[in-house]
Amino acid sequence: MRFIFIGPPGAGKGTVAKILSRRFSIPHISTGDLLRAHIQQKSELGRQAAAFVDQGKLVPDALVIEMVRTRLKEPDASQGYILDGFPRTVEQAEALGKILRDEGMVVEHILNFDASNAKIIERLSGRRICSKCGEIYHVRNIPPKKEGLCDRCGGELIQRKDDSEDTVRRRLEVYRRETAPLIDYYNRMRLLKDLPADLEVAELNPILDQLVK
Ligand code: ADP
Numbered sequence: 001m002r003f004i005f006i007g008p009p010g011a012g013k014g015t016v017a018k019i020l021s022r023r024f025s026i027p028h029i030s031t032g033d034l035l036r037a038h039i040q041q042k043s044e045l046g047r048q049a050a051a052f053v054d055q056g057k058l059v060p061d062a063l064v065i066e067m068v069r070t071r072l073k074e075p076d077a078s079q080g081y082i083l084d085g086f087p088r089t090v091e092q093a094e095a096l097g098k099i100l101r102d103e104g105m106v107v108e109h110i111l112n113f114d115a116s117n118a119k120i121i122e123r124l125s126g127r128r129i130c131s132k133c134g135e136i137y138h139v140r141n142i143p144p145k146k147e148g149l150c151d152r153c154g155g156e157l158i159q160r161k162d163d164s165e166d167t168v169r170r171r172l173e174v175y176r177r178e179t180a181p182l183i184d185y186y187n188r189m190r191l192l193k194d195l196p197a198d199l200e201v202a203e204l205n206p207i208l209d210q211l212v213k
């Protein structure tokens, strides 16, 4: 099963990806996570991407496309995956279409997440992430059992640098300008399914069952 997730930052893509990744035993491939890993490891790609990510701007298409092409060739992606945060431009969507055609593969589900700007800012400002395993928390909506520590692995919970309010606003602008056009692009191909994303985690499961049966 192959999924593509489209939606603004903070619309809950990462949370839904984790649910579906466990349900179907397929990897959650987040280009944001991949880029942050490169930046932390100070790889050549990481050095080139860091300034864009920190400012909430898009990393140039050529870099991201090459990174995804490489990632999709890994064995764990052979039975499917969830692409979260890619494609983010029409050029990336076209590159992905070509990668899929070359491999004779199709994407079964393209989910369109949406959420109001107010909800997004509330979510991102309270978001905390496990520095070890990547599990997502929220100070009010999904609090860990012990403050500041991950329930699953005990890792320290941190706030992403680009979750500061100014950078969130920039990321929202970039989304509406560069990525929202993909909604039309995939709608024209009749591939898109809308997910009402102003929902809380408990309300999600029955809706996902409906969408993905
Ligand atoms: P969010 O969707 O919450 O903004 P991500 O973790 O998906 O966060 O992305 C964080 C940053 O990584 C983006 O602001 C951008 O700089 C970079 N990035 C991630 N995916 C892409 C992509 N497909 N194309 C260009 N830049 C990307």
Ligand code: ZN
Residues within 6 Å of the ligand: 130, 131, 132, 133, 134, 135, 150, 151, 152, 153, 154, 155
């Ligand atoms: Zn953890």
